[in-house]
Amino acid sequence: MDVKPEQEKMDIGEIVENVDAKxxxxxxxxxxxxxxxxxxxxxxxxxxxxxxxxxxxxxxxxGDHNGPIVIIMVGMAASGKTSLTQRITSELMxxxxxxxxxxxxxxxxDPPYPVNIDIRDVVKYKKVMEVYNLGPNGAIVTSLxxxxxxxxxxxxxxxxxRKTHQxxxxxxxxxxxxxxxxxxxxxxxxxxxxxxxxxxxxxxxLISNVNPITFISNMTYACSMLYKSKLPLIVTLNKCDAIDPxxxxxxITDFDxxxxxxxxxxxxxxxxASSLAxxxxxxxxxxxxxxxxxxxxxxxxxFFNAVQKSVKEYETVFRPMYEKxxxxxxEKSLKKQKQQxxxxxxxxxxxxxxxxxxxxxxxxxxxxxxxxxDNEDDSSTDDEDANVKEENEEESFSQVLNKEANRRSExxxxxxxxxSSGAPSSKT
Amino acid sequence: xxxxxxVMGPAGTGKSTYCSYLEKHAQVTNRAIRVVNLDPAAxxxxxxxxxxxxxxxxxxxxxEDEELKLGPNGALLYCMxYLMDNLESWLLPEIGEEYDGDYIIFDCxxxxxxxxxxxxxxxxxxxxxxWSFRVCGIFAIDAHFLxxxxxxxxGSLVALSTMVNLEIPHMNLxxxxxxxxxxxxxxIERFLEPDAHDLLQEEAETPWNAKFLKLSExxxxxxxxxxxxxxxxxxxxxxxxxxxxxxxxxxxMGVSEDADVKVKDFEEPENEEESEGGRDLxxxxxxxxxGLNVRD
Numbered sequence: 001m002d003v004k005p006e007q008e009k010m011d012i013g014e015i016v017e018n019v020d021a022k023x024x025x026x027x028x029x030x031x032x033x034x035x036x037x038x039x040x041x042x043x044x045x046x047x048x049x050x051x052x053x054x055x056x057x058x059x060x061x062x063g064d065h066n067g068p069i070v071i072i073m074v075g076m077a078a079s080g081k082t083s084l085t086q087r088i089t090s091e092l093m094x095x096x097x098x099x100x101x102x103x104x105x106x107x108x109x110d111p112p113y114p115v116n117i118d119i120r121d122v123v124k125y126k127k128v129m130e131v132y133n134l135g136p137n138g139a140i141v142t143s144l145x146x147x148x149x150x151x152x153x154x155x156x157x158x159x160x161x162r163k164t165h166q167x168x169x170x171x172x173x174x175x176x177x178x179x180x181x182x183x184x185x186x187x188x189x190x191x192x193x194x195x196x197x198x199x200x201x202x203x204x205x206l207i208s209n210v211n212p213i214t215f216i217s218n219m220t221y222a223c224s225m226l227y228k229s230k231l232p233l234i235v236t237l238n239k240c241d242a243i244d245p246x247x248x249x250x251x252i253t254d255f256d257x258x259x260x261x262x263x264x265x266x267x268x269x270x271x272x273a274s275s276l277a278x279x280x281x282x283x284x285x286x287x288x289x290x291x292x293x294x295x296x297x298x299x300x301x302x303f304f305n306a307v308q309k310s311v312k313e314y315e316t317v318f319r320p321m322y323e324k325x326x327x328x329x330x331e332k333s334l335k336k337q338k339q340q341x342x343x344x345x346x347x348x349x350x351x352x353x354x355x356x357x358x359x360x361x362x363x364x365x366x367x368x369x370x371x372x373x374d375n376e377d378d379s380s381t382d383d384e385d386a387n388v389k390e391e392n393e394e395e396s397f398s399q400v401l402n403k404e405a406n407r408r409s410e411x412x413x414x415x416x417x418x419x420s421s422g423a424p425s426s427k428t
Numbered sequence: 429x430x431x432x433x434x435v436m437g438p439a440g441t442g443k444s445t446y447c448s449y450l451e452k453h454a455q456v457t458n459r460a461i462r463v464v465n466l467d468p469a470a471x472x473x474x475x476x477x478x479x480x481x482x483x484x485x486x487x488x489x490x491x492e493d494e495e496l497k498l499g500p501n502g503a504l505l506y507c508m509x510y511l512m513d514n515l516e517s518w519l520l521p522e523i524g525e526e527y528d529g530d531y532i533i534f535d536c537x538x539x540x541x542x543x544x545x546x547x548x549x550x551x552x553x554x555x556x557x558x559w560s561f562r563v564c565g566i567f568a569i570d571a572h573f574l575x576x577x578x579x580x581x582x583g584s585l586v587a588l589s590t591m592v593n594l595e596i597p598h599m600n601l602x603x604x605x606x607x608x609x610x611x612x613x614x615x616i617e618r619f620l621e622p623d624a625h626d627l628l629q630e631e632a633e634t635p636w637n638a639k640f641l642k643l644s645e646x647x648x649x650x651x652x653x654x655x656x657x658x659x660x661x662x663x664x665x666x667x668x669x670x671x672x673x674x675x676x677x678x679x680x681m682g683v684s685e686d687a688d689v690k691v692k693d694f695e696e697p698e699n700e701e702e703s704e705g706g707r708d709l710x711x712x713x714x715x716x717x718x719g720l721n722v723r724d
Contacts, residue, residue, distance in 0.1 A: 076541045077501040107500050135471040136487060136500035137439050137538070174501050177438035177540060181573060181586070208545045217544035217589040223647070224585030227578045230636055272654060273592050279650040282643035321634040 068100065068161060069311055070168045070196045072189065074225065075203030076218075077174045080238040082111060083294035084203055085171045089113045091300045092167060099167040102154065104188070105174060106143035107136065117154060119147045124357050131352040141178050142348070146357055148184035149345050155191055168196070180225060183340050189229055190337070193318065199232050199310040200225060205239045206248060206291075212262045215251060216273045216280070223283050231318060232310035234288045236303065241293035249291065251277075252284045430530035431681050432561045434553070436590060437568030439538035442603035446568060446662060447535045448474035453670040460531060464523065467537040468507035469500065478532065479522035485510050504539060508548050515555050532561075543590040553594055562681040565591055565598030571605050571616055571661070578637075581644065583659075584651055597680045601673065605663040616661065 071088070075081040085101075090113075092099050102117045106125040111118075123146045129139040158168055170192075172179040179185040192198050202222045209215040219235070226233045237248050251258040258277050288306040292299035348354040435443045447463045454461035462478035469487040490496060490503035498506060511518070523532060536542075536549070543549050556563050567587040574580045584600070591598050605613060637644075660676060663669050 076545065077505075077539070078541070078545075109499070133471070135469050136491065136503075137469050138471050140500065141440055174499070175439070175539060177538060177586075181438040181570070182440065183572070186573075213593055214545055217592055220585050220589035220592065221540070221544070223643075224582040224589065226640075227582035227585065228573075230578065272588075275650050275653065276588065276592060279643075279646040282640075282646050286640060286643060317635045317639055321636045 068158065068165050068168050068196060069307065070158070070170065070192050070198040071099075071201060071307065072170045072172065072192070072198065073201050073203060074172050074176060074179060075201075076176050079203040079205045080294050081174070081203045082108070082171060084201075084236065084238055084292065085169055086112045087292075087294040087297055087300070088169060088303070091297065091304075097166045099169040100158070100161050100165040102168065102170045104144065104147070104170060104172050104179070105140075106147075107140055107173065108171075111171065117157065119143060121359055122150065123147050124359060127357045131354075131357055133352075137175065137178075140173050140175060141182055141184070143357075144173065144178060144182065144184040144188075145344055146348060146354060148187045149341060149348070151188055151191055155195065158192075158196065176221075180228060183344060187337060187341060189231070193229070193231055197311045197314040198318075199234060199307055199314065200229055201234050201236050203236045203238050206237050206243045206245055207239055209237070209248060210243070212251070212258060212265055213273055215248070215258075216262075216276050219280050219283065220276055222287075223280060226283070226287065230321065232288075232313045234290060234303070234306045234310060237289065237291045238294055240291045240298055241295045245291040252289060255281055430532070430559070430561045431678075432531075432556050432563045433533045433566050433677055434536055434549075434563060434594075434596070435533060435566045435568065436536050436543065436549075437538060437566075437601075437603075438540070438570075438586070441538075441568040441570045442662075443538070443568050444470065444473040444475070444535055445664065446566075446601065446603060447533050449664045450533060450670060450674075451475045453667055453674075454531075456667070457671075459674075461533060462523075462531070463533045463535060464519075465535045466511065467535060468511070469504050469537060470535070473535070475535075477535075479519060481507070481511055484514065484518050501539065501541075504537060505542075505546075508537070508542060508546075512548055512551055515552070520559065540586075540590060543593050547593075550593055550595075553596055563596045564677045564681045565594055565596045566601055566677070567591065567598055568601045568603050569659070571602045571608055571612075574602065574616060574659070575612070578644075580659075581647055581651075585647070588651075599673075599676055599680060600659045602659045602661045605661045605669075606665050 073081050073085050082105075089099055089101065101113055101115050103111050103115045104119050105111075106119050106123060106128075108120075123143045125139055125143050128134065128142050128146070129136070132138070132142055134142060161168070172185075179188075189198070189200075202225055204218045204222075209218060222233060222235050237245055247261070251261065255278055259274055262273055262277070288309060290299055290302045290306050292303055345354075435447060437443055444465075444467075451461060451463050463475045465473065465475075465477045465480045465482065468481050468485055468490075470482065485507045487500065487503045487507055490506050491498055491500065496503075496506065524530075553563055567590060569583045569587065574583050587598070587600050602616065605616070608616065660673055661669060662673065
């Protein structure tokens with residue numbers, strides 16, 4: 001497959017942005033086809049007064065830190081992540097602050113909400129399977145990898161949205177480990193977290209959590225997300241319309257209740273599950289958890305209150321830590337990131353014709369305008385020192401990234417060793 | 429008595445690579461180890477499978493089915509369910525009737541839902557045990573991710589959330605050690621120490637660490653108590669690593685006759701005093717780990 005000149009130009013980076021895609025106010029989970037105004041969204045009566053005052057609060061807060069607030073939706077398959085994203089979208093619409101939405105799931109069908117940046121518009125999933133000779137899982141990982149090589153552009157777009165949007169909502173692939181435990185997932189999360197107040201939402205469904213072992217598995221996994229990302233986390237128990245969430249609330253607040261549920265269910269004691277639950281008591285104390293229903297909109301107030309709390313936590317706990325990291329290890333961690341990115345880029349190009357996987361607008365893109373960001377002639381190339389202002393860092397990020405990637409690709413060409421560099425192809 | 433390793437872990441960690449190197453290593457050392465592929469969505473791998481679930485059913489085919497209309501996840505679950513329904517009829521003939529000392533590695537899919545939300549894998553383990561297999565779980569994690577104490581905890585927790593369901597002894601494999609830089613490899617050595625406690629002490633004073641100190645300590649205690657903190661490094665270039673992994677797995681499964689294997693609480697219901705048995709193994713683990721060669 002020859003790379004045509006126009007494709008080379010494209011290679012600099014095109015993120016397709018659907019500027020026309022705005023929530024029209026008719027989003028709701030597919031089962032409930034009502035207009036937003038009629039949506040039984042709130043779980044308290046007299047909600048309008050409450051939400052009116054909370055809207056003001058949010059707008060005030062937004063001035064204090066660099067908005068917008070980034071909400072990353074993570075969860076296992078069938079947790080109701082996408083439906084919940086839809087519900088949150090319609091709720092934010094109702095409150096007058098429509099979110100800017102990014103879809104990172106390359107294998108989804110049609111997201112039930114209007115997407116502003118869709119990975120499927122940037123990377124062709126089926127093509128990835130062909131070019132890299134991958135199965136469906138590997139293709140998802142690789143699509144995400146390809147997309148992450150252009151993520152700096154997404155960051156720039158989000159920055160431009162500060163004035164117009166309070167929230168950025170990000171829907172992730174259905175396979176949680178593709179996002180949590182991949183280089184691209186880390187790059188994406190860390191890039192966002194460095195600049196915007198970022199909150200992770202761990203969505204899990206109440207129905208499967210009825211089994212105490214599954215419940216503790218889920219909580220353990222959520223805890224691992226907390227330790228991995230070091231970001232505020234909200235454990236969101238979904239589908240409370242289908243099952244009474246009381247059991248879950250009890251298990252969270254009362255270890256003995258959980259333990260007796262465990263004992264009565266299992267033929268014999270699972271000591272590990274029990275010990276884990278005990279260990280996680282502190283987790284429950286420190287983490288927000290909410291009960292929601294994407295289907296009927298229950299719990300939205302609680303959800304957004306939790307988000308607000310998390311944003312404050314981001315400021316007091318996460319941000320200082322990050323800044324400390326910046327002072328102490330900036331060069332090292334940035335280099336590593338660039339290194340990873342550089343390697344990723346190199347691997348992707350080495351393993352297949354990466355360029356053919358990117359969408360060529362006008363030829364095979366859907367709707368939307370192509371946003372082109374000129375980062376070629378930026379002359380601020382001397383920003384590798386730690387003391388620059390954030391503004392400068394942000395502007396030259398992609399510039400330095402590209403430079404570093406080129407520099408490193410030579411250095412690492414002899415370090416490649418076996419072919420199992422792990423980045424593009426996902427051998428399970 | 430037959431022996432099985434169930435190799436699990438997130439996608440892309442190098443499970444299949446491990447399996448193929450183990451197979452080669454076994455050939456060289458004259459051990460009868462065979463690999464079975466149980467991942468219907470597997471792409472390609474280097475080993476010669478004794479059995480391959482893709483001969484039974486394939487994810488791509490399921491996805492293409494007009495009536496089912498499943499995406500990659502749904503299709504995988506469908507395939508796995510199908511496999512579980514056909515264990516006796518398909519898998520057993522493939523792996524053959526019992527012969528003593530048989531050692532089979534099962535290369536499994538990465539999707540964590542299979543282990544946490546469904547009892548598929550649990551059923552599979554029970555079936556293996558009925559076929560007189562001793563089973564050991566191998567949880568693979570990419571070494572690139574364990575760069576500090578908290579990430580190490582994160583990794584252990586993922587392994588735990590998978591393993592808590594299966595109730596089999598397990599070890600954690602730190603893969604892709606050969607792809608790390610020298611300094612990173614030395615850094616990782618710290619995490620091979622048994623004490624999660626000490627690790628966390630070394631962490632820098634940050635508001636995050638302060639906020640979650642109690643939790644970290646509580647988790648550290650669980651990990652230590654259950655000797656779950658062991659990560660065995662895997663540098664596939666080193667046959668000594670392979671040999672050590674086999675040794676540990678052997679001990680864990682009681683391959684050698686005089687190993688005192690009161691391994692885990694959740695294996696034997698009657699053992700109330702597991703902690704002592706667990707400690708013995710702990711000491712042995714430590715000895716072996718000290719013998720592991722991580723430096724170049």
